[in-house]
Amino acid sequence: MRIALCGGTGDIGAGLALRFACDTDHELLIGSRDPEKARATVEEYRETLEDRDLEASIKGFDNAMAADRADVVVLAVPPYHVRDTVESIADRLDSSTTLVSPAVGMQRDDAGLHYNRPSAGSVTAMVAASAPDEVPIVGAFHSLSAGKLADLDRELSEDTLLVGDDEDGLDTVERLAEGIEGLRALRAGPIANAAEVESLTPLLINLAGNNADLHDVGVRFE
Template sequence: MELAILGGTGDIGEGLAMRFASDTDHTITIGSRDAAKATERASTYEERLSEHGVETGINGTDNSSAAAGADVVILAIPPHHVGDTVEALAEDDVLSDQLLISPAVGMNGDGDGLHYRPPSTGSVTEFVAERAPESVPVAGAFHNLAADRLADLEATLDVDTLVVADDPTISERVVALTADLAGVRPIPAGPLSNATEVESLTPLLINIARYNEDMHDVGVSFT
């Protein structure tokens, strides 16, 4: 499978790229607004993977080129840019039937911590679906994963990620894709309208980590 991670030079993009490259045989391409930056970062990821005994190639290019050649596009884009990114991809006519997955969460911070700040549509995932062409399926996943722990290949994962999608067959595709990641259990959580509740967990987890020194990379596990 051709997997593109747009915003692959950022924290969550890096973590997902490292884990998918390490745990699967998918072809990984990271995208950025700056193709040269993506190419350089891809080489860095390859070197780190090699140090852990994983010999695989990661491609780097601009966001449009990465999305054009992909079966699945993970939008590891900051929430205030993700809508414009999806619209730009549509304008570039590179979106057809790729599956878009959004892990973005709207948050703002103050002296007490981070607080959930959804867009007017209710959630960032729904906002992405609103901006995407009707023919392009959209799902939400990976919202509550700790980016630093994902990127650390020496760290063992034992976490759950909630998957939202309006079409059950799309949810099944995301679950199957995510199940390939060692230590990450995908759990269907219903349609996109439930993304608000899923996304709002992220600032809570970050605040828990902030106030508890022994819980730096806290995640969620449902039993």
């Protein structure tokens, strides 16, 4: 499967790219607004993998070119760039491309981080409103620690919650997520439930910030 990570030069993009490269044989397409930055970042990822005697099919493009070649497109960008990124790649998407949103809107004050719910109801809903109607949308990977993902010496044992209205899209992302060793995908319902899923992220960050033994905390449901 061809996986495009638009914004794949950032923290969550790096973590997902390295885990997919380490644990799966998917072809990875790293996207950026700046294709030169994407290609330079790919070289960094290759060096990390080579240090572990790993090889992967991984290439860098601008976001539109990466999306044009992909079966799954992950919007690994901050929430305030989500709408612009979707609009910039919209003509490269169709019903055969699953669009995945891990972004979460958050605000910080003296107490910590708080969920910043967008007017669409959730970032996932905002993606769905911005994308072409026929494109399957799935919210996933919200509560994963980017730092923990990128550290290939650390084992994962956690869940990612999926929300979506398209069963085929959910099936695709479930298979993709569970290709990462130690990661389990659980379905949390339709996109209407995305706010509840996204709001877990600031909670987890606040837990990590207030408890020294909970650095890079994740969730596992039993």
